[in-house]
Amino acid sequence: MLRLGKAVFTPDEIEVGSCTSFSLEFTVGDAPIAPRGGLWVRFLHRQSVDALQTDDAGQPDYISATTSVQGAKAAVSIERGPWMDISVRITGTRLAPGETITITFGDTSQGGPGFQVPEAALAHEVMVWVDPDGSGDALRLAESPTLRFAPGAAADLVALAPSQAVAGERFDLHVKAVDKFGNTASTYQGMVFFVSEECDVLPSDYTFCESDSGAHRFIAAAASANIGFNRITVKDREHHFSATTNPVEIVSKSPELRMCWGRIHGYSILSGGAPTPDEYYRRARDEDMLEVCALTDHDAAVHRPGRTVSAVPAPFYSGPAQAAAIQKYETNRFYRPGRFVTLAAYEWVPGEPLGRRRIYEGDDDHPPLSPRDWASGTPGKLYGLLRQRRAVVVTRPLPNEKVHDPEKDRLIEIYSSRGNIEFPGCPLPADEPATGSYVQEALAQGHRLGLVAGSDEGAPNPRKGATVFLAEDLTREAILEAMHARRCYATTGPRIFLDFMLNGFTMGEKITVTDPEESRVLSVRVAGTANIDHVDIVKNNNDLYRQDGAGPTAEFEYVDQMPASGTDFYYVRVTQSDDEMAWSSPIWVVAQERSS
Secondary structure (H helix, E strand, O other): OOOOEEEEEEOOEEEOOOEEOEEEEEEEOOOOEOOOOEEEEEEOOHHHHOOOEOOOOOOOOEEEEEEOOOOEEEEEEEEEOOOEEEEEEEEEOOEOOOOEEEEEEOOOOOOOOOEEOOOOOEEEEOEEEEEOOOOOOOEEOOOOOEEEEEOOOOOEEEEEOOOEEEOOOOEEEEEEEEOOOOOEOOOOOOEEEEEOOOOOEOOOOEEOOHHHOOEEEEEEEOOHHHOEEEOOEEEEOOOOOEEEOOOEEEEOOOOOOEEEEEEOOEOOHHHOOOOOHHHHHHHHHHHOOOOEEEOOOEHHHHOOOOOOOOOOOOOOOOOHHHHHHHHHHHHHHOOEOOOEEEEEEEEEOOOOOOOOEEEEEOOOOOOOOOOOOHHHOOHHHHHHHHOOOOEEEEEOOOOOOOOOOOOOEEEEEEEEOOEEOOOOOOOOEOOOOOOOOOHHHHHHOOOOOEEEEOOOEOOOOOOOOEEEEEEOOOOHHHHHHHHHOOOEEEEOOOOOEEEEEEOOEEOOOEEEEOOOOOOEEEEEEEEOOOOEEEEEEEEOOEEEEEEEOOOOEEEEEEEEOOOOOOEEEEEEEEEEOOOOEEEEOOEEEEEOOOOO
């Protein structure tokens, strides 16, 4: 059997946030590498190495290549596509078995400072192909070298709990150590203890062990005497780290609608992200204590028939059909009704100027739809097919986008890692969103859309944007029903508790009134992860009422006595003292015309 050779990273683990050098050394196998032959090296997560450059040896992230043979030179080049491809071509003398090619990342030999390691911890399984004769027919190494961007030392703790718990019943309490960049500090082995004035059952003191990998689940409970919002503080005895959970509302009986925290917008290596589908779901469930998760890989990267990117083969699968099968397999493997809901989803990404749509389906046996297929290549065709499916669409209306299906377009993303798109000049703004693509502009056009938030990232630990679903149960069917009913709210990430009702109706609902003079009672309850700065009630895109904060909770009613005319909509915006935010989905009030 022909041995192609072996590739090894030295070192194979470097700390996030550091500036250093590392190398990939390839040892030639049985087949010599002739002039014009060489290597292809592929990093699946391009963003983490996107700064690599070959132009200036005195600047950061300079990459070079050498050989162990005096008469053989190595020329390195970079191709930036869906992945990061590095090509090394040999000139001069051939390389015999046992001789080497060394690629240096962050070469400092000519004055450069080194490679700036990203802040996100992840493991790169790097694909290496060998082209012995320069024909372009590259063969992939059977063993892929792995480079790990490792988290740093623990710098703080994070404590997470459900937003609601029934008095007398136990609930999960999740604690993890994080480094200064927010990565789970997997080597943490400190001792922690717990403090709470409200909870009766607290975990015993605990020393983290190696198998915890920096994160552990505990059990807590509160008695009926402690109805209301509760918080638990966890402290490290030696390092004096501490963290307080998000507010937990202790209720006397199980609520009809439970608050389910979710991440429904993110990518895997199947479309240029960092984590594998397995890592994406595992971290959402085990590290971030989420209950709902969806992987929205791009249709162009995963589902396009006959897709080709370059002469280099696909990263680790034989083609788009297998990539889609991988995504489907992992989505179904992680689904556990009552504990962790995964949704079959993908992002329909047409060319400009049409708007993207994220599609969530209740039946994962349906083949994904792509704008590159004739049958679903336009929004009109797409919705024609979606009407035959149980699907919910998160839309992003644009000024030139004329197709809107009120039955399928149920939600809009107000916040992601790119920023806030509520209205022009809004807090925490996104980078120059297109005029006409703001949420308030879509609502002003009459679109009845609930508000969600997502990470919109392919990083392994997306921390920006979260959505809470008010669902009857923790199942796919119940979550999709909540999405269709627009029973959800969005936050910038923190687990802010938000309850908003109008005349007894909850967020996302449409109310028809026969008496336009009837007053509307708006009830708001908020419990923050920091002190509340203010809470705004927004009516028809205008700030109607502001309640200033006085601590971490706010509860009030506002009565709108203005007569109804046509359709009014209301939603709530929460702003904390740390600038974190939350937005409820709107409630629509339709005044029914009286017959003469």
